[in-house]
Amino acid sequence: MAITAAQVKELREMTGAGMMDCKKALTATEGDMDKAVEFLREKGLATAQKKASRVAAEGLCKTLVSEDGKKAVVVEVNAETDFVAKNEKFQNYVADVAAQAMNTTAADIDAFLAEAWALDTTKTVKEALAAQIAVIGENMNIRRFAQVTEENGFVASYTHMGGKIGVLVDVETDVVNDAVKEMAKNVAMQIAALKPQYTSDSEVSAEYIEHEKEILMAQIQNDPKESQKPAKVIEGMITGRIKKELKEICLLDQTYVKAEDGKQSVAKYVEQVAKENGAKITVKGFVRYETGDGIEKKEENFAEEVAKQMNA
Numbered sequence: 001m002a003i004t005a006a007q008v009k010e011l012r013e014m015t016g017a018g019m020m021d022c023k024k025a026l027t028a029t030e031g032d033m034d035k036a037v038e039f040l041r042e043k044g045l046a047t048a049q050k051k052a053s054r055v056a057a058e059g060l061c062k063t064l065v066s067e068d069g070k071k072a073v074v075v076e077v078n079a080e081t082d083f084v085a086k087n088e089k090f091q092n093y094v095a096d097v098a099a100q101a102m103n104t105t106a107a108d109i110d111a112f113l114a115e116a117w118a119l120d121t122t123k124t125v126k127e128a129l130a131a132q133i134a135v136i137g138e139n140m141n142i143r144r145f146a147q148v149t150e151e152n153g154f155v156a157s158y159t160h161m162g163g164k165i166g167v168l169v170d171v172e173t174d175v176v177n178d179a180v181k182e183m184a185k186n187v188a189m190q191i192a193a194l195k196p197q198y199t200s201d202s203e204v205s206a207e208y209i210e211h212e213k214e215i216l217m218a219q220i221q222n223d224p225k226e227s228q229k230p231a232k233v234i235e236g237m238i239t240g241r242i243k244k245e246l247k248e249i250c251l252l253d254q255t256y257v258k259a260e261d262g263k264q265s266v267a268k269y270v271e272q273v274a275k276e277n278g279a280k281i282t283v284k285g286f287v288r289y290e291t292g293d294g295i296e297k298k299e300e301n302f303a304e305e306v307a308k309q310m311n312a
Contacts, residue, residue, distance in 0.1 A: 061166030
């Protein structure tokens with residue numbers, strides 16, 4: 001099959017690999033984007049993680065925390081343009097969606113959209129959304145929501161870049177004071193900045209580890225020098241690289257961004273704050289939403305679009 005320039009461009013943006021390497025990968029995998037990413041990784045030509053979080057849609061992430069701090073919610077509502085995302089009407093609507101999500105018992109977004117809208121119970125959430133679309137004049141979407149409850153501590157929240165990123169952190173603790181709250185906010189900022197995928201390595205599945213080992217083995221076999229090393233040495237190399245990767249994707253193993261020595265892990269930072277305040281603190285989990293994360297946005301030629309509208 002013929003490989004298009006658009007496919008090559010997309011793969012290059014996802015992996016950071018060269019144009020010709022991307023074309024070869026797509027040709028070898030008959031245009032299958034996911035297989036092409038794997039192909040490049042095995043050849044050592046792509047980053048360890050494909051950039052699946054290409055922010056390609058506009059909108060807002062909003063967090064809301066209960067007065068007692070025991071419960072919180074984060075929502076993502078999308079719009080077509082950044083102009084609308086900064087509009088006061090849109091922002092007020094997103095705040096209303098967050099309030100609705102705080103009290104919902106819906107298990108998923110479909111059930112959420114089907115329930116009665118709290119501000120006008122004659123409408124469903126979906127119907128209220130349609131009304132907002134008519135008022136604001138752009139297509140909008142309530143994409144997702146997540147609730148976090150912690151009876152034995154509190155939930156911390158943080159929003160970054162005016163709502164581009166929303167974070168909730170589940171903190172179990174027997175001491176809730178300003179120092180512990182500040183620690184939780186710092187951890188939330190860490191999550192926003194470094195985008196961990198897991199809280200700790202105990203959450204990482206055996207399947208994920210095995211898949212990464214296969215990729216690393218393929219990379220080594222494709223390297224004339226490394227492939228000649230003894231099996232035991234290669235095994236040690238793979239184990240070391242897996243440990244390094246886990247330190248990057250697991251929150252508690254990441255280097256704490258504010259560490260004075262540049263070495264302290266997030267786990268050690270939490271331990272330090274716990275000791276200083278005579279507390280037992282456990283960061284149990286987190287939710288991180290980034291506006292447009294993983295959404296493919298249709299590329300438009302603005303001049304062509306204006307010309308179309310003038311000719312219509």
